[in-house]
Amino acid sequence: xTILQRIFRRNDPGEKSxxxxxxxLKLVLVQDRVNLDHDRMEALKNDLIDVVDRYLDIxxxxxxxxxxxxxxxxxxxxxxPVQNDILPAPERRRGTA
Amino acid sequence: xxxxxxxxxxxxxxxxxxTTANIxxxxxxxxxxxxxxxxxxxxxxxxxxxxLENRIVYHLVDVTEGRCRPxxxxxxxxxxxxxSLIPAAQxxxxxxxxxxxxxxxxxxxxxxxxxxxxxxxxxxxxxxxxAVAGADRALVVTTPEISxxxxxxxxxxxLEAAGxxxxxxxxxxxRFDMVRKGDMMTIEDILDILAVELIGIVADDEDIVxxxxxxxxxxxxxxxxxxxxxxxxxARITGEDIPFVQSGGRNFWRRFKxxxxx
Numbered sequence: 409x410t411i412l413q414r415i416f417r418r419n420d421p422g423e424k425s426x427x428x429x430x431x432x433l434k435l436v437l438v439q440d441r442v443n444l445d446h447d448r449m450e451a452l453k454n455d456l457i458d459v460v461d462r463y464l465d466i467x468x469x470x471x472x473x474x475x476x477x478x479x480x481x482x483x484x485x486x487x488x489p490v491q492n493d494i495l496p497a498p499e500r501r502r503g504t505a
Numbered sequence: 506x507x508x509x510x511x512x513x514x515x516x517x518x519x520x521x522x523x524t525t526a527n528i529x530x531x532x533x534x535x536x537x538x539x540x541x542x543x544x545x546x547x548x549x550x551x552x553x554x555x556x557l558e559n560r561i562v563y564h565l566v567d568v569t570e571g572r573c574r575p576x577x578x579x580x581x582x583x584x585x586x587x588x589s590l591i592p593a594a595q596x597x598x599x600x601x602x603x604x605x606x607x608x609x610x611x612x613x614x615x616x617x618x619x620x621x622x623x624x625x626x627x628x629x630x631x632x633x634x635x636a637v638a639g640a641d642r643a644l645v646v647t648t649p650e651i652s653x654x655x656x657x658x659x660x661x662x663x664l665e666a667a668g669x670x671x672x673x674x675x676x677x678x679x680r681f682d683m684v685r686k687g688d689m690m691t692i693e694d695i696l697d698i699l700a701v702e703l704i705g706i707v708a709d710d711e712d713i714v715x716x717x718x719x720x721x722x723x724x725x726x727x728x729x730x731x732x733x734x735x736x737x738x739x740a741r742i743t744g745e746d747i748p749f750v751q752s753g754g755r756n757f758w759r760r761f762k763x764x765x766x767x
Contacts, residue, residue: 424687430694433651437658437698476700 434474441475441482449473456486465491507538507615510622510742511640513664515656517627519648520677523713524735525624526554528644530722531739533588537619540579541590542611544636545626546601549593556583556720557590566594569606575614599632611639620742629663637664643672644704649679649690658699673704675738680709681752692751705738707731708753 439449453473457466467489474485512525525541532539542565543551552558563578568591575591582588594601615621625636637643643664647657657674664672676692683689696703710731716723723732724739730753737747 426684426687426690426694429651429690430698433654433690433698436651436655440655440659441662 438475460488467491507618507620508642509611509615509640510620510642510644511625511636512622512644512646513625513633513636513660514627514646515629515660516653519646519653521646522550522554522624523717524646524675524677525622526551527722527724527735528739529588529622530585531724531736532620532742533582533585534724535739535743536587538587540614540618540621541624542621543593543624544632545624546593546632547595547598548626549595551590551624552592553720554717555590555722561592564592564594566597566601569602569610575610599626599630599635602635604634604638607635608639629660637667640669643669644675645672646675646677647695648677649695654695654698661699661701671701673702674699675705675707677707678709679706703749704741705734706749706751707734
């Protein structure tokens, strides 16, 4: 790294620090808003998945759970991507018939 | 009958006292009868920011404990006829006042003023509860930093739980040069996270340090961008619809233009 690069380099050239701040803040506020620590939060997520998983295949890696605060109440917003192939199932059925 | 407005933040050092002093001064400049109450008992500062520290005779705890009437504890501003301050006690602590006593006092005082502004101490303990007890409306001051926004979120939750109408947020000490480079959260980022209404944006302005050194609120300085931002907030408090400006601060050209714009 040249001296000039050192002088002018940002903390992390790949990512704006503003986005890092926003993401970190969102995560920490999830815990603050519902007063759940990290472990209980993970337990809640896993229980949520287990229930839905009885009926559908969930992409565990891509799921997101967040808490929104609105006028004195908190709501849970969960995004659980479903992995089931929609088409093949009936075709499979037809094939065996 | 006036309105009691608490200025709070959770985190210390984000500019509550400066904000209270400036909004109060701006309201008085608009002709509103305005009273400032410093509830930061043990760590009073609104008196020095206002430049009134040499005139203190009685303080808030003298009033709540009945050693003097509220009028006797009010210090009149040096220039603005309609602006007064009740300073905090310096030698007591937050437990010297109770929530019920504060509510009684503010209920009584708002009969005689258009606006009663309460400078809240940092934290969410007794001092915060006292400051909020009699408030009709709350302004939450934050800065574009993770720690300040996090604490603001906590305080907003507490204010809503206390039954106050939705708090309005002031984003203070914004460095627009850093925002442009992507190294500071934007106003939109902060509002998105806090999910509350905005009532003011104040640039990080070194003139604030200078005006505080002198004990003269910056709203009296017509050339300062921060001064203008605080005057805008005061106007919004009275119900005026003033557009938000996202610029200002440490910029030579802006100062240069401001000089010639008048």
